[in-house]
Amino acid sequence: MNLPVDFIFSQSSLQDYVDCRRRFLLRYVLRLSWPANVTEPEAERERFLHLGNIFHRMIQQHNLGIPAEILGEGLSGDLQRWWDNYLQYPTADLPGMRRAEVLVSAPLADYRLEAKYDLLAMDPGNHALIVDWKTSRRHPSPKFLVDRLQSKVYPYLLVLTAQDVGFQGPILPEQIEMMYWFADYPQEPHRFSYSKEQYDADGETLMTLVDEIRSLEEQDFERTTETARCTYCPYKSLCGRGIGAGEYQAWDDEAEVDVAVDFDFDQIAEIEF
Secondary structure, three states: OOOOOOOEEOHHHHHHHHHOHHHHHHHHHOOOOOOOOOEEOHHHHHHHHHHHHHHHHHHHHHHOOOOHHHHOOOOOHHHHHHHHHHHHOOOOOOOOEEEEEEEEEEEEOOEEEEEEEEEEEEOOOOOEEEEEEEOOOOOOOHHHHHHOOHHHHHHHHHHHHHHHOOOOOOOOHHHEEEEEEEOOEEEEEEEEEOOHHHHHHHHHHHHHHHHHHHHOOHHHOOOOOOHHHHOOOOOOOOOOOOOOOEEHHHOOOOOOOOOOOOOOHHHOEEOOO
């Protein structure tokens, strides 16, 4: 596959490839927009995702110094509950130097790998905690999260871009932790330590995926054999895997591949080739 020279990999695109090669091809290479509902009713799913985006923006603004009482005015429903849980969660043990919504980019083979961190919390000793805020309705297992590409890409990329995001000098993998915090399960975060062994393994995994993608012809990007993954895929009807949308109540918003993020490239801390 001759990818464009400016092709950008992310945890979302790599997860798509691992889950379904055809979806990766359609979404990220051919950039095909397919007008199909993912759930029924689709408006409920869109509302839920919209509230999640608002919640992330509120936390960003709070970390920029806007008072919580101002941000919390007029809230109700899911957003009120999430915000109350966020404010009650004990954050005193998080490193004091914090940056929200941090965009980073670094080379990966002949291309680029990028990520956006919800929150980076750092201390003067160059210890770092990557925090990812989750508004998912379900509380996934630690194994599910560890196996996701996000848990590989985020700490791996931070080692490469530490000095670009405010660290004084390089950072070692052992100085990094990652925490998933769930708005509906505020006292049950999943927190993982990183290591040099994991960093090396993640680098090898990412390079293997890129090399594999480059070696394939378009016809080799086959549909997944795990048809359950097609239930909430927007390309389901295009691939001949059914035409009806999945039920919203059964939609697993955490297991679904993340929607690609629209990056502002002027904000991305980048390592030059």
